[in-house]
C-alpha cells in the first residue's frame with residue numbers, strides 16, 4: 001500500500017511538476033515581457049508541456065515548434081545581430097523562488113536552432129543550429145538550466161543578416177533514451193524533446209544567412225546516436241547531440 005501511494009505520488013509529480021516551458025526572452029538583459037502566445041508559439045496545454053518523442057513524434061510537424069508551431073504568434077522579439085538573448089524557462093512561475101523548472105532526472109541537452117520566418121508550419125530543410133550544450137564532462141545542460149533558475153543565454157551571431165526568423169530552443173531529455181524507439185514495444189523510449197519557438201526580428205547590417213538546411217523530420221530518428229543513448233552507464237563523455245554541429249557564420 002505504501003509503495004502504491006509512493007508510485008502514485010511519483011506519477012502525479014511527473015505530470016504536474018516535471019516539465020519546463022519557455023516564458024519569455026530578454027535582450028541584453030532587458031525582459032521582453034511574457035511571451036506566451038505573443039512572440040512564442042506556445043503549445044496547447046502548456047502547463048503539461050508533454051514531450052515530442054518516438055517515431056511518430058519525430059515524424060510529426062510538432063518536432064519543429066511543438067503542437068501549435070503552425071500558428072503564427074502576433075508579435076516579434078526585436079533584437080540586433082550580436083545581441084545577447086536570455087531564454088527564461090520555468091514551470092509555473094519563473095519569478096517564484098520555489099518554482100522548479102524541470103525534474104532533475106530529465107538530464108539532457110539544450111539545443112538552439114534558427115530558420116527563416118514562416119507564418120505556417122516550419123517543417124522541411126530550413127533549420128540551422130545556433131548552439132548546442134550536451135554533457136560537458138561534469139554536468140548535463142538541463143542540470144545547468146535548473147541550477148541557473150531556468151535561464152539559457154545565447155548571443156546572436158554578429159554577421160546574421162537582418163530579417164524575421166524563428167528561433168527554436170529545445171530541451172532534449174535523455175532519461176528514457178536507453179532503447180531504440182523504433183523497436184516493437186519501445187515506442188515510449190528514446191529522447192524526449194521539449195521544443196519552443198520564438199518569433200524574432202533581427203536588425204543590423206550582417207549578410208550571413210544560416211544555411212545548414214536541417215530537417216527535423218529527417219534528422220531526428222530513433223536510431224540517431226543523439227536520440228538513442230544510455231546515460232546510465234558512464235559513457236556520457238561520448239554523447240553527441242542530434243542535428244548538425246552549430247553553424248559558424250563566416
Ligand SMILES: [Cu+2]
Nearest residue numbers: 014018019106
Ligand atoms: Cu517527463
